[in-house]
Amino acid sequence: MAGAEIEHLIALLARLPGLGPRSARRAALTLIKRRESLMQPLAAALADAAEKVRACGVCGNLDSTDPCAICADPRRTGASVCVVTDVGDLWALERSGAHRGRYHVLGGNLSALDGIGPDDLSFDALIGRVRGSHGEKVEEVIVATNATVEGQTTAHYVADLLEPEGVQITQLAHGVPVGGELDYLDDGTLMAALQSRQRVQ
Amino acid sequence: MAGAEIEHLIALLARLPGLGPRSARRAALTLIKRRESLMQPLAAALADAAEKVRACGVCGNLDSTDPCAICADPRRTGASVCVVTDVGDLWALERSGAHRGRYHVLGGNLSALDGIGPDDLSFDALIGRVRGSHGEKVEEVIVATNATVEGQTTAHYVADLLEPEGVQITQLAHGVPVGGELDYLDDGTLMAALQSRQRVQ
Numbered sequence A, B: 001m002a003g004a005e006i007e008h009l010i011a012l013l014a015r016l017p018g019l020g021p022r023s024a025r026r027a028a029l030t031l032i033k034r035r036e037s038l039m040q041p042l043a044a045a046l047a048d049a050a051e052k053v054r055a056c057g058v059c060g061n062l063d064s065t066d067p068c069a070i071c072a073d074p075r076r077t078g079a080s081v082c083v084v085t086d087v088g089d090l091w092a093l094e095r096s097g098a099h100r101g102r103y104h105v106l107g108g109n110l111s112a113l114d115g116i117g118p119d120d121l122s123f124d125a126l127i128g129r130v131r132g133s134h135g136e137k138v139e140e141v142i143v144a145t146n147a148t149v150e151g152q153t154t155a156h157y158v159a160d161l162l163e164p165e166g167v168q169i170t171q172l173a174h175g176v177p178v179g180g181e182l183d184y185l186d187d188g189t190l191m192a193a194l195q196s197r198q199r200v201q
């Protein structure tokens, strides 16, 4: 009813996470009203990213270069590799600026429910890296999968897999989020935070 | 940190209503993962709509034809013109299927706060239509602006403007939304619903 081109655009926008049918219509209207400042640049940015962005052959990060900017950065240490489930997790860690080593993107978590087994994730490439396939001596693997059941199942699998390789395997600490209110935290987090308590400096 | 192309794409997506920085990142990841099924089609749909979709010269609706499909539809009556603030309102009314006449999109509401005066909205074109500029005799103008202060200010302005033209001027009824719970309705709506009460069939 809003013209075939607009209906088609709304249907595609509605498939983005975070946009339902109603907000997809609002987004389409905004785009049409800002044809030159938003709609045409977004069309170009999508076409550009679709053409250029690829998964890094070393770590699985998404970038327009392969190896990606993180793998190619000589200021970062290859001695520490942080294993994440997804590229979104890599982005979150990069925003924090906490990790100065490299990454390894598994591409998902082990999940019997979703039928995701070891062959579906990049465990072989991870073992290869630890064995020096990319010319960097890996000393520590930080397993930073989500603190969910599936994330922890995957973390244990990684730990078992790398145990014979002689690298140090660590994982993110549990605790109270910065700015978090104890009242809203689950018991497991509180217990972990208490057990890992640290001396006040 | 996620590559210039991806950062640029995320920045543009974050300007869509309903998508904040976080959901824009999620949307970008989804797009990259569904390159062929979603990203490339969306790029094409945006470029296509940017090229073809225009405001209808008669009513202000957005379509790839001018006059729009609604203005050109011989099965719809030109005797009844529904005046709306924005194209989104036109879409909402079309989804309901309640109106079988034509529309007139004002392009906004009168607003002293936002500096929107009569010259900024399509009142002249509306008078022209009522006077037969598009060859259709208009008998009724349904003013369907929002039930907000600015929408009602605009509705009164339209009513005053068209009063000398001898057309019937109506507005949408106030009342309880279908499925709405009385508990959650404001007093004004309840009063209007009570005053407009109708005999049970």
Ligand SMILES: [Zn+2]
Pocket (backbone or CB within 6 Å): A056, A057, A058, A059, A060, A061, A067, A068, A069, A070, A071, A072
């Ligand atoms: Zn990489």
Ligand SMILES: [Zn+2]
Pocket (backbone or CB within 6 Å): B056, B057, B058, B059, B060, B061, B067, B068, B069, B070, B071, B072
């Ligand atoms: Zn039209």
